[in-house]
Amino acid sequence: MALLELKNITAGYDQNIILKDFDLSVEKGEFVSLLGSSGCGKTTCLRMIAGFSEPMAGQIIFDGKDYTKVPLHKRNFGFVFQSYALFPHLTVFDNVAFGLKMRKMDKETIRHEVLHMLKVVDLEGFESRYPREMSGGQRQRVALARALVIKPDLLMFDEPLSNLDAKLRVKMRVEIRRLQQELGFTAIYVTHDQEECFAISDKVAIMNKGVIEQMDTPSEIYNRPKTEFIARFVGFENFIDLERTGGCEFKANNGARIVTAADHEGSCKGCIRPGDVTVHAAGAQVPNAIQGRVLVSTFLGQRNQLNVQTDVGEFVVSTDQNQVFPVGETVTLSLAANKIILID
């Protein structure tokens, strides 16, 4: 059974419904990311799990128990805030010790645990500093230590790296992943950064307008998106309506015959990334051929990008930089059969 389950959750403020009939389940020891653009409800969902707000309807089940109405201070969940939310009037030591003091542990144990955790996040010797005397990356690690030291049953991250510069972001996400694998905690991670989220997670839930469009491993999402939204999200830019004519054989709107590696019942949509379409001279005899005319040619360094107008819509194609096609020229596109993904 899943460690955490959200069932039919509805959440929002007043008239503004953000999540409707929302479901999510997280297994023990899993690192799950909620990915989506701002306003998709990912942070609302996370804050509700933490107990910062209550759902309007639905249930939160944790470890078999109903947690829907459990007050936040009784949940034993860790939370790493986007703003870090360190207590500015307390030293690093007292910040990290806060949760243990609230649990009324004895002084010696607290001291031992805090120093150990500061060592884990590589902040030895910073005990008596105040948060404002530290850099963004260091504060981030204090926040992490403070959340980890209480040995939370579940650790939540709300865009924890968004205030760091690019280099530090990559370093910290490796660090977070390392800690998670070392300590084995269950984590839910909210971000709008696709790369970050694919790098760090066991499973990714991509959210759109308050629902999870797809929840899978990063590679599954990357290679086999289930909806057009997800496909666009992970870099598919070309979509064609297809009608099934036989096993793995389809017909495009303009009558072109498309053969694919996968199969799909009835009519569907085929999608393909710009890099998986090749460009050939007009009339070339290539598999899955579609005729078109070059609209725009853009130089992108390593590659050229062509926008090609065809009978079945505009295609975005990425070509080798020495393969030059002038604007207005008629070309033949070839879609790699094993790279076409079929969706409803």
Added chain:
Amino acid sequence: MSRTKNAVWLLLILPGTLFVILFMLVPLFSLCLTSFFPDQSFSLSSYFRLFGDAYFQQTFMRSIRLSLLSTLVCALLGYPTAYYISKFSRHKGMMMAFAVFPMFTSPVVRSFSWMVILGKRGIVNNFLVWSGLFAKPQDLLYNEFSMTVGFVQLFLPQMILSLIGVMDNIPDDLTLAAGNLGATKLGSFFHVVFPLSISGLVTGSVLVFTGCMTAYTTPQLLGGTDTRVLSTMVYQYAMSLRDWTQASVVAVVMIVATMVISSVFNSVSRKINPMA
């Protein structure tokens, strides 16, 4: 570049600085001088005379006592009000307007209103007699009670405003973080909100305390002849007795006492929140 920039800044602060020097520091300095040169030569005799005077001792202690009491009452009334307005109120602007509303009327008018309310036939006394709590109207006016009431009403807005200013800057995430780490609502208040708002409490207290120490109209109108405070005493020395030396001695004592107590407030706050 920095030199011309500095010159511009100097020019900009010049008028304000001159104003303060001419109309505040110079008179203050001459006031001090007067108090130390009662007969053209330096002497502390005025101070000894004053501190040996039982009437002054009483007045001095009354000023300090009433100011501290009013500060305490303002803090007790103002803190929950400010906390509510800053963190829970849905109509913050309106609540703030209500809180500062008393500042729109003059202390004279307000003192007169209190005379009406607290007088022998005022609504408070009418209520006390009507409800049977007292057989006859009580003396609520022209004593320390009415003065404290006047002070509190006069300075409560200052306390509320300085507290709201500080509380607004405490991010909600901090209280959520405290709760998330296992603190109850009360716990996160005492461990997070209170220490972080202490600077507002101190600023408010200094404003209220100095205000009470220096207020003149309110103690003059709401106090009695046997409840003088330092400010009314200065007036008495200067205007009724024409003793400018003694008046300036009292004034200097007032300034020093106010400064000492304000700095005590500050050092207490630094103990509680060293980062404030």
